[in-house]
Amino acid sequence: MSTRSGLDDRSSFLPDSKTIEILHVEDDRSFADLVSTFLEREHEAFSVHTETDPREALAALRGDETAYDCVVSDYDMPGLNGLELLERVRRERPNLPFVLFTGKGSEEIASEAITAGVTDYLQKSGGTEQYRVLANRIRNAVERYWAERYMNRGLEAIETARDGISILSEDGHVEYANTACAEVLGYDREDLIGRHWETFYRDDDVEEVYDVLLPEARESRWRGPTTFIRRDDEPVEVDHTLSYTDDGSLICTLSRSNADGAVSRDLSAKERAMDEAPIGIVLTDPRADDNPIVYANEEFGDLTGYDRSEVIGRNCRFLQGERTDEERIDRIRSAIDAEEPVTVELRNYRKDGTEFWNRLRIAPIYDEDDDLYRFVGFQDDVTERKRREDRLRSNSAHLEALFTDSPDMIAVHDADGVIRNANRRLCEELGYTEAELVGRTVWDLDPTVDPKEARSFWAGLPTNEPRRFEGELERRDGSTFPIEIHLIRMDIDGEDRFVAIDRDITEQRARESELLERNERLDRFASVVSHDLRNPLTVAEGRIELLREEHESEHVEEIDDALDRMRGLIEDLLVLAQDGEDALDVSRVELADLTRTCWDAIETGDATLRIETDRTVRADREQLRQLLENLVVNAVEHGGDDVTVTIGDTETGFYVADDGSGLPATDADVFEAGYSTVEGGTGFGLHIVENVVETHDWEVTAENGPAGGARFEISTSAGE
Template identity: 30%
Template sequence: MNESPVGITISDPSRDDNPIVYANEQFEHITGYAEAEVRGRNCRFLQGEQTAREPVAEMRTAIDAGEPVTVELRNYRSDGTEFWNRVSIAPVRGDDGEITNWVGFQQDVTVKKERERRLRRKERRYQSIFNDPNILVGLIDTDGTVIDINQTAMEYVAATRAEIIGTPFPITPWFDHSAEIQRDVREWIERAAGGEYVEFEADLVGPSGDPYTVAGVIRPVTNDDGEVVSLLISDRDITERKERERKLQRYEAYLEGSTDIITVLDDDGTITYQSPAVERILGYKTDELIGQNGFDFIHPDDEAAVFEEFTDLIAEPKNTVTVECRFRTADEGWRWIEIRGTNYLDDDAVRGIVANSRDITDRREREQALTQLQQRTETLMQTTTVEETAQVAVDTAQDLLGAELSGCHLLGDDPDRLEPIAFLDAAREGSNEPPTYDRQADTDPPSKLVWDTFERGEHLVIEDTREYDGLAEVTPTRSAVIHPLGEHGVFIVSSTTTDAFDESEKTVIEILATALTAALDRVEREQELRRQIERLDKFASIISHDLRNPLNVATGHLELARQECASEHLDGVSNAHDRMEALIDDILALAREGKQESESEPVDLAAVSTGCWQTVATADATLVVETERTFQANPSRLQQLLENLFRNAIEHGGADVTVTVGEVADGFYVADDGPGVPEDEHDRVFDLGYSTAEGGTGFGLNIVREIADTFGWDIRVTSSAAGGARFEITGVGGSDA
């Protein structure tokens, strides 16, 4: 390669700024400047914007020191183009040793600098590849001998680089666990040495026995003549990637085989995968929904709740949420589905939200039916007549089960006939009235079947009336469930189709029949109770009118007798009148006990006690209140309870008795310091008519127990600290103020 021409300049340091006094033709060839243009100028005019400061400073230092120097720097030609200039300057000295001139030599080395730059770039590229911490790199000879190996590769073997270099690559520790792998490596080397670009993948075993997988290439390295001179091996550890691939394969197999709908969505809800189960459950082709947003198929009433759950889901990796919603089907219907979504956005094998969805339409319908059944049974518990109760039951059978031929048949005045009490219009069976079932009608198959079921007391399921002789010919019913209602009658739920009721619907019928039986029992009890109350009202009226009027007459005559004569026997008559008055008051209280309202409100025990004390004839008795308890009760009935306890204390303890109202756990007590109640009589004090006080009616404590029972409270008698009687009432709830 020919050297580039050398431009020569001579400068005169004895003149200001050391100007050029000579330039040869080669200088003009290199720089584009003629001698006439540069004579008298300092050579710095060749410098420009990209000229580095360091070589310029180095030349100045040499000039100041009077020493020669060679530098390479970027200069500019007369047309403004750049070139690399190798500049050598040297002093010329006279006989006296003084510098007379400076000689400069310029040489264009641009081509050489570019070649060096490309070489350095290749070197950096090679080093970056060879020393890449993520790549296993080795350089081997064409015969397979290891020339060099990087540190990343050495981390996979229990050996040193010195032990590896110079060793045939196939027998190095990477492959000594398998003769088959060694054969493969030899084959790969032979192919690469022949100029082939060889790709490979190998399952290897590390020093600790842990398996790993690498994948890479063997590249032939050629000289300028195309001859293969070495082989460059580079590979990566793909163990994690292979495991992800295996995991993904297993996951895909699970998705394809799942009976539930498996959906994968991205973070905005777009469907990226759909399992085949979507066709069976929702009617869509497997790939029909891919690319569409899943929220577009959710019922508008459910979309907000589902979106909220989805937003929470994507906010946290591995998070899981479950939501129920209605999803549009391919035929524009709706199915209830339960979606269990898990966030796998950070999982390289999935990168999405995995939704496992199952059809819960039947379950939701059952739940809805049970909710309606609960509401209807609550309604049954609020009915007031037998007819209303029965009609609620048959209407429920129609609404929940579509049982269009249902009816309720109960015993009436005739013990041999089950009369239709409630029925649906369709149950008329083509006549003006629904059927009556007669015990004596042996020739009527429906009557015989119904009466047999009622008397046996066990429900009967008829899947197909054709299974019963003569039944199909006389009734439009094709399937039915007959439930006895205790001693009331039967509840018949029927349909015009065979096998109309599945197991869950039969359970609904059983629950409904049980609730109907309980409701009929309740209605009968309440009707009997109303009759008793009416009798009590009459009884109270007799006491209030028929007894009190003669008593008032007797009392008036007693006063007249006192005016005509003075007799100690008249006091006995007066006492008898007072006892009769007290008996009438107590009997009226008992008679009206079942009629009093039981609505409760918060009451202050201390305030009520003090108020009651003012209404009782207390003489010289004393009330002590040691409580701040409040609880729920009917104020008037609580007042009646306390007044009777106070009267009882005064009657048995005397005019100067001290009565104390205090607290016990979950309740309160009323105690006195009177003579008390003998222990063997504690169980009898609340019995009707029991009294130990002279003139006592024996009704007061019985009334107290009746009121306590109405509230659901417990009451017992014991001895007070002073030896008197102590009545404890518990179960009142409430709290201490």
């Protein structure tokens, strides 16, 4: 129902200095405060007044303290819902913009809202973008409201003005005259239309009009006394003003001079209001043949590509073309014949032949005798919205193709949780036919769903942005099983729908339960290691320092070395206990940079690092750091003070090698926990390497290199 998705750079009909007073009706105070904050941030001109009770909102509208320019209302509220509030507002303020901003979205509500005359309809969604959209919808609605109000005021002012006002065509024939003008000249209004201005002048004065009055009027404006000849051939003295509009029309005002020669103020509010309006406006004359256009504003020209001179005198059907819907044209004709307002969205054509979608609103205008006088047409370009709707329909068609034969369970439900469609896989898994599932609610099938919370969640879900969460499904026999749900909100054939793609995760849950139990055991173990061993070790290390200060003994250093080895064991045990406890945080890691970081963090003495790789691997950076540090430490400890450690590429991953003495000739598994050939070593370093490899689904081998030294190759291709 939106007429524009946002504001453009063209001059707005809204004066910059004028405050836009908004009445927001929302029973949730915290949400209402949030909306007010965002709206007033979006536009400085906005002033938002909030009512949490719809009845209080009605009282505020009736009060005379604030003249509200727009109402924004929720739908689901105590006392009165949004549509009931709209109905009551329309009784007293039939043209006041009313935007239904609701989390309760359905085609029934939207249809009722349109029928009830809502100005715009917007569903609440997640994120802050919804407030920007709402702000633009409000501003556009108020612009149209003010434009129409000012135009109507201008027309009414012209019709009821004491001054005579007439509009003449470029060639000088009367196209419009108000009652006062007709009375001054002694004609019926109908008799004035079509007459040339020369009819009302004395012959001797006509030349002066051509030579003086009209040229001055074209320059700016001409004003002065004039003697006209009435229909009864009697002269009448008037104060006379002439001015031209952009399209060449001549505006003529007449007023009888008062005693002091003062001239009544001329009135051109109608022209200004319509010319500056941000929407296309045309006036047509139903009393003339073929209901021709007698006025078109500048925005209409921008919208269609036609100059005003090209449209005056033509019926609006010149915008129609090959693909214009005849059924919608028939609706327009029927409304015009019945002198009733009508709103349609029509495929029209610009002057250059390009198509555009036009939201056209037509309304009749009556004169003081309640006779049909004009039709006014308001026109908006809604092409972009139509294109978005077409794209959504195309997406829906692809979804339909995947729906039937998908191996996943799929259900489609509406904003109230009612299932509208279910695929074969879901029916088979739950033991129902499709007919038995359709019409049930989501919480009928998933006992974990709370209806109120679910509706709130769906209302805030943005369109075409998938969400993932877990739930449960209950079979016909009462048994349940866990599921992973991928939910996406879509427009399917113009209807707000939620597509839930479900997968059975029973086996995954079993693995997670087993892993959870294992991790709990590791947690308990880590707690013992961390607290119960570290604390007494810290005490022992402190006492050794005191003992070293008081006594010289060869045993002190031996005890200190043993304590260092115990601390190393504790640190390695904690690493092993924590491996696999947290989910992998996988990202792309540059091996060279991480290896340099590890090298700088450990004691390497006179050893040398050689980097021969620029490879990037997908890994958990922290765990990969543990792997590299332990391989470097292993090389330095076993290779000697001047060892060179090299990291380079293999076809399937990378290697870490040294030029030391190499691995011992033994059948022992170097990755086994506790294995070490260095005195004082914990034996857990390479075991940690193996754990990291297994966690990533990689592979590791250990062997002596062709030129001596140990070489560890890690194949990452399986994990990538």
